[in-house]
Amino acid sequence: LTNTRRVAVVGAGMSPFGDRKETARQLFSTAVQECLQSVDNGIEPNEIQEAWIGSVAMGGHQLGNLGTLAVESIGLEHVPARRVENACASSGYALRDAYLAIRSGAIDIALVGGVEKMNDLSRPHQRYWLGVSGDTEWERTAGLTFAGVYALMARRHMHEYGTTQEQLAAVAVKNHANGAHNPKAQFQKPITLEKALGSATVCAPLKLFDCCSTTDGATALVLASEEHARRLTDAPVWITGSGASSDGLAAFRRESMTRIEATTRAAQAALGQARRSIKDVHVAEVHDCFTIAEILALEDLGYCKKGEGGSYAASGATARDGKTPINPSGGLKAKGHPLGATGAGQAYELFHQLRGEAGPRQVSGAQRGLTHNVGGSGASCAVHVFEVAP
Amino acid sequence: MMGTAHGSLFLASDPKHRIANLDEDEATLAVEAGQRALAHAWIDPLTIRSLEVGPGTEVAAWSSHVKIALGLGNAVVGPATSGPPGPNVLRIESNAGRSDGRSADAIASIGLLTPNAKPGTPTPSPSRRRPVDANHVVRLRESEARCLAQVPMGASISRQAWEASLDARYRLLVSTCTSCKATRQPPLDPCHRCGQPTTIRAHDEGTLHTWTTIAKGGGPTEFDEWQALDGDYVVAVVDLAPGVRVAGMMVDPDPASLRIGQRVRRVFRRLYAQEGAWRYGTKFQSIETTADR
Numbered sequence: 001l002t003n004t005r006r007v008a009v010v011g012a013g014m015s016p017f018g019d020r021k022e023t024a025r026q027l028f029s030t031a032v033q034e035c036l037q038s039v040d041n042g043i044e045p046n047e048i049q050e051a052w053i054g055s056v057a058m059g060g061h062q063l064g065n066l067g068t069l070a071v072e073s074i075g076l077e078h079v080p081a082r083r084v085e086n087a088c089a090s091s092g093y094a095l096r097d098a099y100l101a102i103r104s105g106a107i108d109i110a111l112v113g114g115v116e117k118m119n120d121l122s123r124p125h126q127r128y129w130l131g132v133s134g135d136t137e138w139e140r141t142a143g144l145t146f147a148g149v150y151a152l153m154a155r156r157h158m159h160e161y162g163t164t165q166e167q168l169a170a171v172a173v174k175n176h177a178n179g180a181h182n183p184k185a186q187f188q189k190p191i192t193l194e195k196a197l198g199s200a201t202v203c204a205p206l207k208l209f210d211c212c213s214t215t216d217g218a219t220a221l222v223l224a225s226e227e228h229a230r231r232l233t234d235a236p237v238w239i240t241g242s243g244a245s246s247d248g249l250a251a252f253r254r255e256s257m258t259r260i261e262a263t264t265r266a267a268q269a270a271l272g273q274a275r276r277s278i279k280d281v282h283v284a285e286v287h288d289c290f291t292i293a294e295i296l297a298l299e300d301l302g303y304c305k306k307g308e309g310g311s312y313a314a315s316g317a318t319a320r321d322g323k324t325p326i327n328p329s330g331g332l333k334a335k336g337h338p339l340g341a342t343g344a345g346q347a348y349e350l351f352h353q354l355r356g357e358a359g360p361r362q363v364s365g366a367q368r369g370l371t372h373n374v375g376g377s378g379a380s381c382a383v384h385v386f387e388v389a390p
Numbered sequence: 391m392m393g394t395a396h397g398s399l400f401l402a403s404d405p406k407h408r409i410a411n412l413d414e415d416e417a418t419l420a421v422e423a424g425q426r427a428l429a430h431a432w433i434d435p436l437t438i439r440s441l442e443v444g445p446g447t448e449v450a451a452w453s454s455h456v457k458i459a460l461g462l463g464n465a466v467v468g469p470a471t472s473g474p475p476g477p478n479v480l481r482i483e484s485n486a487g488r489s490d491g492r493s494a495d496a497i498a499s500i501g502l503l504t505p506n507a508k509p510g511t512p513t514p515s516p517s518r519r520r521p522v523d524a525n526h527v528v529r530l531r532e533s534e535a536r537c538l539a540q541v542p543m544g545a546s547i548s549r550q551a552w553e554a555s556l557d558a559r560y561r562l563l564v565s566t567c568t569s570c571k572a573t574r575q576p577p578l579d580p581c582h583r584c585g586q587p588t589t590i591r592a593h594d595e596g597t598l599h600t601w602t603t604i605a606k607g608g609g610p611t612e613f614d615e616w617q618a619l620d621g622d623y624v625v626a627v628v629d630l631a632p633g634v635r636v637a638g639m640m641v642d643p644d645p646a647s648l649r650i651g652q653r654v655r656r657v658f659r660r661l662y663a664q665e666g667a668w669r670y671g672t673k674f675q676s677i678e679t680t681a682d683r
Contacts, residue, residue, distance in 0.1 A: 124611045131610045137547055137555070138576070141661055141671065142637035143609050143625045151602035152627055152637075159600070159650045204603040204645070252627040252635045253575075257600060 007102045008229035008236035009386065011039040011222035012351035017336035018186040019119040020216040024058055025073035027218035028115040031341075032074045035111075035220035038351075040233040043222065045074065049107040051081035052098045054091025054114035055340035059121040059129045070113060079111070085340070087133035088289060090114060091219065092343030092373025092382030096242050098223050099384075108225045114341030115218040126214055133376050135250035147211055147290070149251050149377045151203035154292035157258045158205065160307065163295065165205060167310030169196035171291035172209045172333055174319055179330025181361035186215050186336030210291040215336030219344040221351070235355050241276070241385035243269025251377040258307075260378035263300035267372070267383045274385040278302040281385070282366040283353050284324070285346035287374035288331040294318075297372055298326070301383075325363045328353065343373035343382060354388045536615055546664055559671040561592035562656055564634050573634045595655045595677065596628035599635055603645050612662040626674050628654055639673045653677050 013035030015027040022030070036043055053070040057063045067081030084094040091114030098110035118126060131145045139149065157163045173193050179185040191209065199208035222232075229236040245265035248254045254261065271277060278301055286301065288294035295309035303324055304312040312318070318326035329335045329349040332342060350369035352358045369386045557563060558576035565577030569586035579588045603624050606617045616623065624640040626648075641657060642648065654674040661671045 123607070124614065127607070127609075128611045137551070139637055140610050140612075141547070141669075143604055143613050143623055143639050144637060145608065145610055147608050148602050148604050148625055152600045152625070155602060156600035156627075156650070200605070201603070202605055203608045204605075206602075250637070252599075252637045255633075257627065 004103045005105060006226040006229075006238060007099050007223055008226065008233075008238045009221050009347060009351050010224045010229050010232045010236055011035045011037075011043065011220075012348040013038060013220045014184055014345055014348045015218045016184045017215050017217035017338060017345075019214075020117075022216070024062070024115050024117045024218070025069065027117070027216060028070050028113060028220070029073050031113065031115075031218040031220040032111070035222055039222060040235065041231065043109075043232055045076055047109050048076060048079055048111045048222070049109050050098070050101060051076070051079050051111040051113065052084050052094035053081060053340075054084050054086075054094040054112075054343055055116055056085060056087060056090060056129070056133065057083065057340075058115075058117045059125055061117075066115075070115060071111075076111075081111075086380040086382075087375035088287070088337070088339050088342055089373045089375030089380045089382050090340035090343065091345070092371065092384070093244065093375075093380070095221065095223075095344060095347060095384060096244055096382050099239050099242050102223055102225050105225075108228050110223045111220065112223060112344050112347075113218065113220040114338070114344045116338035116340045117216050118214040118338065119216050130214075133379075135253075139250040139252070146377060147203045147206060150290040150292050151206045153251060153257050153296070153377070154205050154210075154290070157292060157295070157310075160258055161310065163292075163307075163310035165197060165207075166193065167295065167314045168205070168210050168291040169193050169207075170314040171288060171294045171318075172196045174313070175288060175294075175327050175331040175333040178320055178328050178361060179334025181359070182330045182335055185330045185334050186213055187330070187334045206290060206292070212289050212332040212337040215338040217336060217338035217341050217345070219338075219341045219348050221344050221347055235388065237351050237354050238387050238389075239384055240387045241270035241272070241274030242382075243267060243271075243273065243384075244380070244382040245269070246380050247378055249376070249379045254378070258296070260296050260300050260374065260381065262378050262381035263297060263372060263374065263383070264302075266381040267301050267370075270370070270383040270385050274387070276368065276385060278370075280368055281370045282325070282368050283328060283350065283363040284326050284370040284372065285329060285331070285349050286326055286370075286372040287342075287381075288327060288333050289337055289374070291333070293374065294326065294331065294333075297374075301370070301372060320361060320363060325366075328358065328361045328363050343371065346371040346373060347384065347386070350386045354386055549665060552664075552669060560658065562594070562596075562630060562636060562672055563590050563592055564630060565590045573631065575630065575634050575636055593630040593634075593656070595653060596630040596636070596674075598648060598650055598652050598654050598674075599627040599629045600650060601626040601640065601645070601648055612664070616662075624648070626654065628674055636672070638671070640675070641673050642676050648676065 013031040015030040020027060036045060051067060051071050053067045055066050057066055062069055066083040071077060071079045071081040084090050084097060086093045091112065095112045098112045101107050102110055121129065127145060131140050134140055134146060134149065173191055173196055176187060176191045179187050180190050196209035201207050202211055224232055243266040245262040247262040251257055286294055286297040295313050298304055298309040298312050299306045317323045320328045350371060353363055353366045354369055356362060367388050367390055371384045373382045555576055563577045564573055564575045565579055565588035566573050567581035567584060567586055567588050570581060570584045572581055572583040574582055577588065577590045579590065580586055581588050601624055603622050605622050609617060624645045625637060626640045627635050627637050629635055641659060655677045656672045657675045658670060659673040661669050
């Protein structure tokens with residue numbers, strides 16, 4: 001894309017995450033109201049020209065026209081909206097689509113959001129719905145859901161590189177420590193390594209504390225072209241890179257089960273566009289649906305060499321005050337993972353981190369950040385680079 | 391418990407029509423109470439050489455030569471009501487769950503079963519088998535009734551899609567492009583990458599690439615009844631050939647004995663029930679290498 005415009009995030013909002021009593025409409029409305037109020041110089045709701053809403057459709061209860069439900073819940077029925085679905089990467093892709101639309105010049109101001117209700121589904125329905133984003137014909141019929149698929153990857157990673165159960169658990173301990181400082185996180189208590197290691201086995205070698213929870217929640221962002229961003233805020237968070245990639249639907253059919261190629265391709269595209277390397281990134285929100293997923297992300301994003309993700313995670317480098325802070329929000333693991341709302345939720349965290357508004361979980365001096373949002377076990381991935389002016 | 395028996399297989403619709411002899415020489419058919427609840431009874435021409443059944447045992451039969459035989463026949467063991475006398479008659483009946491009227495074809499096709507076990511193919515050790523237990527059979531039947539009555543939610547695999555994939559599932563068919571050498575399971579012809587013709591080959595064995603044990607609540611809902619009866623199950627990813635992997639359950643009872651890199655062999659098992667009918671496919675079983683034996 002040449003001769004195209006810069007795009008910034010000018011507002012961000014997020015409902016509390018967790019096992020919530022609110023309806024999807026209420027959660028989304030909460031996120032959007034906070035988002036609009038966060039726009040420094042004020043914004044009229046009807047300035048929003050178009051909306052992209054990430055969701056895996058809440059157990060199928062609103063499979064069709066969910067975008068309309070979302071904008072209707074905030075009184076913007078006239079705004080063209082659509083649901084964007086790429087499993088857990090849904091709102092990462094919603095962000096990308098809105099970014100591309102503004103960058104191309106088609107529109108100036110867009111709403112990006114995500115919403116998911118999972119805890120009002122029966123347990124069998126939850127597991128059923130969590131399974132429909134895998135390869136239903138060949139992976140699911142082998143008895144696999146995502147916990148099982150990531151467990152297969154974890155065991156293979158242990159086999160090839162000597163990654164340990166303790167290194168997996170270190171990811172959980174670090175992210176729960178961060179979540180303790182996030183008032184909107186689903187889990188706000190630190191855990192010990194012993195607690196993580198002593199938890200029940202879900203899919204060996206993954207234990208309960210290696211897995212994220214089921215979460216209700218909603219997120220919202222307002223994106224604007226440069227001209228409008230400068231009018232709406234004095235502190236725009238620029239999107240300087242956007243990359244995405246698909247890959248094989250089932251993990252077992254990909255070339256490697258210890259590597260998520262879509263992560264590497266998306267990151268190279270996003271960082272390349274931003275003319276940055278991973279070393280230039282001060283803070284990242286990565287897709288830690290399972291602890292092994294964060295270890296894979298560390299390797300595939302280039303924080304460390306392939307195979308060293310486990311020791312890197314256990315070294316303390318990824319702590320909030322470490323060399324390369326990862327998931328200061330608590331990540332999917334502690335903040336919660338409302339599937340389609342997660343990608344925009346990662347951008348919400350960086351919006352506040354890069355503006356120095358993250359309070360007790362602020363990463364000091366963070367001016368450049370990266371979000372990494374994975375769909376399924378790596379079938380899709382969206383990576384974005386955000387920057388504020390120094 | 392009845393001992394090893396030899397007998398004959400007759401068509402239910404025509405008891406005088408003998409379609410197979412249940413002995414080692416003519417057809418390597420057998421019935422086993424397997425390790426896993428939903429695979430408690432099966433015939434696998436590759437691995438089983440003797441018949442060991444008790445009253446009430448259900449039988450599913452399959453042949454690599456036909457696509458639809460499996461799951462379409464239920465057999466009951468007992469005195470024949472007509473036809474040949476004797477206690478060891480295996481009567482094959484059509485599956486009541488079938489609605490497409492093709493069950494008669496399927497039953498007849500069982501007669502196509504021929505021994506195709508390779509010489510020297512190891513058989514599962516007797517210690518891995520569980521004898522038929524009457525109480526267990528009762529629980530299985532109750533469980534099966536619930537499985538068969540389950541209403542599939544949403545994105546289930548249609549019968550049409552399932553039946554279109556049977557050969558690929560049962561025989562682990564892999565396509566290899568004659569031009570770009572791209573491989574694929576399930577197979578595609580022409581090649582999914584370059585459009586050139588492919589060659590298609592079946593696989594019987596592979597190498598364990600990775601595996602996991604799925605605890606209760608960790609699997610798809612289709613396997614809930616299974617887990618309620620038998621608890622955890624193991625899912626493996628198996629390297630069939632360079633660049634080709636498949637996923638399937640392991641039938642070995644002891645996950646602790648599994649090791650990455652070991653050889654495994656495909657076996658034929660029930661997977662799950664949908665729309666009132668069982669669906670069958672490939673699972674894997676550890677085999678000892680020739681060196682081990």
